[in-house]
Amino acid sequence: MIRFENVTKRYRGTKRPALSDVDFNVEAGEFVFLVGASGSGKSTCLRLILREDVPTTGRVAVLGRDLRSLANRKVPYFRRQIGSVFQDFRLLPSKTVAQNVAFSLQVIGSSRGFIQQAVPEALALVGLDGKAKRMPHELSGGEQQRVAIARAIVNRPKVLLADEPTGNLDPATSVGIMQLLTRINAGGTTVVMATHEAAFVDQMQRRVIELQNGVMVRDELGGGYGDTSSIPRLQPETVRGAAAAAALTAVQEVQRETAAVPEVRPPDPPAETNRPTRAAEPAASGEPADAGQAPASGDEQASARVPRTNPIILPEVDVAELGMADRLGLSDGDDEEVGPTS
Ligand SMILES: Nc1ncnc2c1ncn2[C@@H]1O[C@H](COP(=O)(O)OP(=O)(O)OP(=O)(O)O)[C@@H](O)[C@H]1O
The missing domain is CATH 3.40.50.300 (P-loop containing nucleotide triphosphate hydrolases)
Structure with missing residues (x-):
């Protein structure tokens, strides 16, 4: 044919x-x-x-x-x-x-x-x-x-x-x-x-x-592709600046999360007194409630999920200050290795 x-x-x-x-x-x-x-x-x-x-x-x-x-x-x-x-x-x-x-x-x-x-x-x-x-x-x-x-x-x-x-x-x-x-x-x-x-x-x-x-x-007849040993293999390799980029992303993530958390204020005193208060309410001094008290009720557990401290305020990350251009390998003529081991 x-x-x-x-x-x-x-x-x-x-x-x-x-x-x-x-x-x-x-x-x-x-x-x-x-x-x-x-x-x-x-x-x-x-x-x-x-x-x-x-x-x-x-x-x-x-x-x-x-x-x-x-x-x-x-x-x-x-x-x-x-x-x-x-x-x-x-x-x-x-x-x-x-x-x-x-x-x-x-x-x-x-x-x-x-x-x-x-x-x-x-x-x-x-x-x-x-x-x-x-x-x-x-x-x-x-x-x-x-x-x-x-x-x-x-x-x-x-x-x-x-x-x-x-x-x-x-x-x-x-x-x-x-x-x-x-x-x-x-x-x-x-x-x-x-x-x-x-x-x-x-x-x-x-x-x-x-x-x-x-x-x-x-x-x-009925063959395979053949010898592929001469084809260069792609090896995993360290990406320059990857660790710095990951660290920056993590810091920015924390910033975003903490900025989104509403400020925690002690709850107003309850109108009624027939519910347990000690474990749910911080002491007047602002000390955290004593965790060693009686088992918490449902309300208390919900209350315990509320963050008890004020958000951590991290300063804005200044990319230039971190030398990100260098760390991402974007600057000229810089041989400095930045990777997981640095
Ligand atoms: N029109 C053309 N003029 C000059 N040289 C050519 C021309 N077409 C192909 N060649 C050359 O002939 C050779 C075989 O090319 P061909 O395109 O047949 O290879 P191929 O195995 O199909 O490659 P690929 O897998 O990259 O498509 C190569 O060296 C190519 O540079």
Whole structure:
């Protein structure tokens, strides 16, 4: 279905070829991950499959056609059989969800009847049947990518190319997109997906083609993402000034709380004398009540919750005085370490 024969692609003005002697064959119905570091040549592969570019040497054949001999005027017809989705969705912002999906059918001259039937079907497949009239900006990123997928498959292409389709999405949303692509593949569409998502590649155990600097270094059925040990790890590190910022926040919090506490005055003497008073009322001298007396009644407990002292008045914190700019690492040329240990 997709055949690369000793494909080398050299972009003008570059020293190193983007692809060097790449050779593989994708059969109908396969799900293939293209993996490799940034710049390894994944997108170049997809561009060659879509006939956006041609190899410098070697041959690319898709759906039985040698793309080098495909006349330019026939390229749009050829592309109708290939759906594409990208990291940045590429929706038309002024068209509704349904219009975005319908648009790809209108440009290829599909009949009104077919469009009216195919668009709702595609939106239902991607789980967006209730959102046909929404504008793209009213959707989440995951929903926008679903629209893009609906647009890519509405014409029932034989091949779906996906270039980092989850690159802009959070992990949970990405899982939904991967499930959707798996479902589309299960329906018979060949899927070729370029990705950096090691976890998905490891979990799905599909065919993996790995590129390194344009060279195909692995073609493995049921493979994982591969060796990620060379990828730098993100280590927890001390954030400069974090301790000072936390301390300032805590002080300001206390200030706010104490400022909000009403001044505590001894309660007025009760009109009646038939209730216990000693534990609830401070002594005339202002001394706190003796906690060692008889168990307090409900009233007394409520009274005991009232703060018994005047609020602590803290002076306003002068940020400049604390040298916050320095402590937050915002001043020039100051190497002083301020962190949890200082
Ligand atoms: N139009 C172009 N002109 C010149 N060089 C290009 C062009 N497109 C890509 N390249 C170069 O070809 C190499 C492969 O690029 P490609 O975009 O295929 O890599 P990639 O694996 O898809 O990277 P990423 O994961 O970052 O998308 C890179 O060195 C890149 O700089």
